[in-house]
Amino acid sequence: MTSPLTTHPMTRLVRGLVASVAALVLPLSLxxxxxxxxxxxxxxxxxxxxxxxxxxxxxxxxxxxxxxxxxxxxxxxxxxxxxxxxxxxxxxxxxxxxxxxxxxxxxxxxxxxxxxxxxxxxxxxxxxxxxxxxxxxxxxxxxxxxxxxxxxxxxxxxxxxxxxxxxxxxxxxxxxxxxxxxxxxxxxxxxxxxxxDGEEQWEAARDQASNHQVIAGTDNETAMLMRFVHHEIVVHVGDTVTFRNAGMGAPHTVTFGHEPANIFAPVGNPKNFTGGNLSSGLMEPGTKFTVTFNKAGEFAYICALHDYMGMIGEVEVRS
Ligand SMILES: [Cu+2]
Incomplete structure (x- = not known):
């Protein structure tokens, strides 16, 4: 190793540059x-x-x-x-x-x-x-x-x-x-x-969502959005709504009526929903749950996993 006393000024300059680049690259410099x-x-x-x-x-x-x-x-x-x-x-x-x-x-x-x-x-x-x-x-x-x-x-x-x-x-x-x-x-x-990251995903979910397509949570495996987008929609009797988990890592549910004892298992008939109990079961990332609403009314639903964080929604069905 060269003694610091005999180090060429150019070598010192290069070392200095390397050290400052390293300090920029490493979040915490060693x-x-x-x-x-x-x-x-x-x-x-x-x-x-x-x-x-x-x-x-x-x-x-x-x-x-x-x-x-x-x-x-x-x-x-x-x-x-x-x-x-x-x-x-x-x-x-x-x-x-x-x-x-x-x-x-x-x-x-x-x-x-x-x-x-x-x-x-x-x-x-x-x-x-x-x-x-x-x-x-x-x-x-x-x-x-x-x-x-x-x-x-x-x-x-x-x-x-x-x-x-x-x-x-x-x-x-x-x-x-x-x-x-x-x-x-x-x-x-x-x-x-x-x-x-979560706010950006929220923004993207708003762009994808419509009255007949609800984004049932999304995530990039690090930031998760625990919301239905849009959490309130208005449709008509006979309309079909698709709830889509747009994420990569986190599961969700779409659960109308009483929360079932086993939230992982599906409950009810989504092809003919007229109120009462209906649940998607565990919706893995990338999966959809499609519901046809055959009765007028206001139907509240939750994500049985994340409702306590505010992941709840409502579908208003008009005749
Ligand atoms: Cu959820």
Whole structure:
């Protein structure tokens, strides 16, 4: 390595340029050590936000923020519920495959594992949300102490591979590349981006929607719109309305009348709706539910998954 005293000015200039380009490219520059190396390596506490949302809950973010965190053995991470949409923090056991969300599986719904992560077993936070009306027994936070070095990926079992995070655990005493303040700054930036993405999708949904086509939620796998667009429509007796889940990751339902015990199963005859109970069952992303309205009246409906966030609508049928 060349001594700094003998470095050619041009080399210094190039290095300077490389450093400033790197600082622009990396959201958080590795060169800025905000947390000094701690000689006594006392354990630190860290916080990760689970989900994010707009103030009216219409836009929900499917992210752990920060999604990558660098900590040392002995440190503790607390995940905090940051949205009305439900999520989990789930570390799979070695060799275990991520299963689809099953709202009746207690291993997905409730806390599993101790408060210290062993590096290879199944750990689960249980359902997390920042509100209590989700229909699930939800917790607001989940803490784990990390005692083994390694790179550990975790998922939200509700949203699958679209929502994952990684914990990088290094030996006690290792310098931290980022401080909690730097992570928080990045988190706020990403939260704003998710809301902007959601608003753009909302705008696009308004363009696609008509009196006979309702967008039943949409998402880009990171930002989800939890609204029917348009949430109020007017049609005539004998008309057919198509409800379309325009998203890529999140399921929804279109449910008239009483919410069925199993919201995943279809109820009623959509080819001849005259009031009462009718439900699409689980509408996967990209699917449609078509209803023919054969009676005048005002028919309110909900998304049985997201009604508590305001995902509700009404069809007025005129004679
Ligand atoms: Cu929904």
């Amino acid at each position: 060169s800025s050590f905000a947390v000094a190396g701690d000689e006594e390596s006392s354990p630190e506490s860290w916080t990760i936000q689970v989900g994010s949302e707009s103030p009216d809950q219409a836009i929900q973010g499917m992210s752990f923020l920060p999604s990558n965190i660098y900590i040392n053995t002995g440190d503790t991470i607390t995940w905090e519920a940051n949205s009305a949409e439900i999520h989990t923090v789930t570390f799979l056991a070695r060799g275990q495959k991520l299963q689809p969300f099953n709202p009746f599986n207690p291993k997905q719904l409730s806390r599993q594992g101790s408060s210290a992560y062993d590096g290879h077993s199944y750990y689960n936070s249980g359902i997390m949300a920042n509100v209590s009306n989700t229909g699930f027994k939800a917790v607001e936070d989940y803490a784990l102490k990390f005692t083994h070095t390694g790179t550990f990926t975790y998922y939200c079992v509700v949203h699958g591979t679209a929502m994952k995070g990684t914990v990088h655990v290094r030996a006690a005493g290792t310098d931290y590349p980022y401080s909690q303040d730097q992570y928080d700054h990045q988190t706020r930036k990403q939260e704003r981006k998710i809301v902007r």
